Each structure stands twice: as structure tokens, then as C-alpha cells.
Amino acid sequence: MNKTFMSGYYQGVIEVAPASLSAAKVEELAVTMTVQHLRHAGEAVTTIHDFLVDGLHADARLVSRYINCNADELETAQARILASAFN
Secondary structure (H helix, E strand, O other): OOHHHHHHHHHHHHHHOOOOOOHHHHHHHHHHHHHHHHHHOOOOHHHHHHHHHHHOOOOHHHHHHHOOOOHHHHHHHHHHHHHHOOO
């Protein structure tokens, strides 16, 4: 895993998230998208967890909530978060 690229990916999600989302929802969106990206790339769950929690200081509870989700569950969570920005 290219940690510099993935740090930028995570930060990019945060920067382009709708302004109407709370900081907590923005972090949740960034976590779900990063988990999905890294799982798709074949990274180990422990590697993803350590990168997010230790490297990026993401909320450990959020990471734990989403780390074992499949792609459909992650996409559903992302859609729910984004929909809340426009309600």
C-alpha cells in the first residue's frame, strides 16, 4: 500500500465532502471509502486498521464498525451519509 497516496485519498474525501455534513459524518464517509478502496486492493484487515487508526488517527470505533463490511454494506453506508447531507 502506498501510504502517501492513501493519506491523500482520505484527505481528499474530507475536502470534497458536502459542507452540510457534520465533522463526524465526514470522518465516517472518509473511513468507509478508504476501507472499501483498500479492501478492493486486497489489503489485510489488520493493515487497513493500523493505517487508519495509527497512521491517520481515525476514530477507532468507526474503523471497527466498518472494517469487516463487504462492498455492498460500505456503499450503502456511504449512500446513507451522502443522502443525509441533502435532507
